[in-house]
Amino acid sequence: MTASPAPRIVVALDGPASSGKSSVGIAVAQRLGLRFLDTGLIYRALTALALREGVAPEDQPAVIALIPRFELADDGSGRLARVLVDGADETDAVRSHEVDAAVSAVARQPDVRAALLGLQRRIAAPGGIVMAGRDIGTVVLPAAGLKVYLDASVGERAGRRIRERGLDPQGDEAAAVREQLRTRDAADSGRAVAPLRAAEDAVVLRTDGMGLDEVVDLVAGLVVAAETGGAATAPGVAGEPVAGANRPAAGTPSRSRPSPAPAAREPLPRVLEVAMRLDNQQTMLVRMVARIAQWIGHALAAISIEGLENIPRRGAVIIAANHASNADPIYAGAWVSDALRTRRLHWLGKRELFFWPVFGWICALGGIHPVDRSSADIEAYRLASRILERGYVLMIFPEGTRSPTGALQEAKDGVAQLALRSGAQIVPMAINGSDLVWPKGRRFPAPFPRRRVRVRIGQPFLVADVVPPATDRRAAKTAATTAIMGRIAELLEPRQRGAYAGAVRASATEGTARDPA
């Protein structure tokens, strides 16, 4: 007896208008050999029929009676993208302005939605499909194998539509596109039945600033991970977890489908979106936050900083620091931020940070970019790569989590991978003694007795210079990780060198690192 192959995954892909559901869904489906259906087409087909027959959207029994008259047909490439009405192809007609204007009124009728459920579920039943819409993860297919919620700010989505249609961004038509998106967002989110929202177990992807290919890679990675039951990885990211770059307490990617942190489901407060744009401008506000952080740093310990001049003024830079205390972001960031002058320091941080009052605002101004832990480490990696591609400065704690002992722990592979791929200059940074000021496991810092925190910044280097030529990828990563962590260890007191005490070069320690008095 031969076992029939297991049915393939059902993917629910939801999100607001122009978030990229169709373009991303079609590309992912094509790449992975899945079918694709944009359920918007169903509402559009029904709306077109109702308009033609003169049926009012509110006349629900009459609208429902129209359902058997349309059908969705394959366009020849696995996409259910053709609409047949009474057997004739009406695909173009369903995208008309008239349908645009009337579709929301039809879509908010509860009995009509209920009547369409069976159709959508029947299409999904054999499996192997990406189904896009507004309520697929929440209502239509609550048991989908993977739920992805694509999101982006109105500005970003409008920008995409404006570019797609070749409009003048300053013109009236562009203004109308923005306005129409806002109206449709409000109608789809505010309606009583099946409103637009992310399912509790959806992976939420904010795609501001991300190109289509990037989002497609990400989603395809999630689908592959969900189908194979493996950790979420994106094609081309080598299946490796990425070091938690300033992601305190961030877990390793889960083997099962990731479940989101509560905050992942909520949009970020709008005011923060402005502060956390991926740009390279250090504003007065950023400087002010750095100054405040310096005061806090001084209040907690006697602080000395050495080697700020070693940070390159140009090009992509990874500053890699040890991580032993909640106070590290202050010691790693406040003075560096000042020294960078007009350049901005970028970090990655868990999304939950941004929901704390005041603190969230400080994080955003401090150059921390939110990473949704539910999408595991791919999102962190992609974001970090973008920061470096643009030639910015990225701060990373390669160990991922704080050391419980204050001594270096094994680093994750991510920093080496980023360094090898981006060609960024690496600046090692050692934060000496912060573990005594605020050890892991303590709720509050201990400013008394007064301790000394000594931050030491080493010479920049390129990992290409420390990895022997023609080493295979895995060996190259190990060599790069050892080199980066070894350089940090060289700047640390011997008691904090931990896992990398053996990677310290003899020449580097002469007369320098000493345990504090």
Ligand code: CDP
């Ligand atoms: O124009 P766009 O591609 O953004 O929209 P669409 O996906 O074609 O959907 C058109 C309209 O149908 C939306 O504005 C929603 O009101 C409705 N719709 C829905 O209510 N539920 C779905 N699952 C899909 C679409």
Ligand code: CDP
């Ligand atoms: O289906 P939905 O309304 O969610 O959006 P779409 O029609 O797939 O995407 C709207 C436009 O944004 C298309 O021109 C896409 O090519 C573009 N897009 C983009 O430029 N970058 C993304 N990350 C996603 C979509």
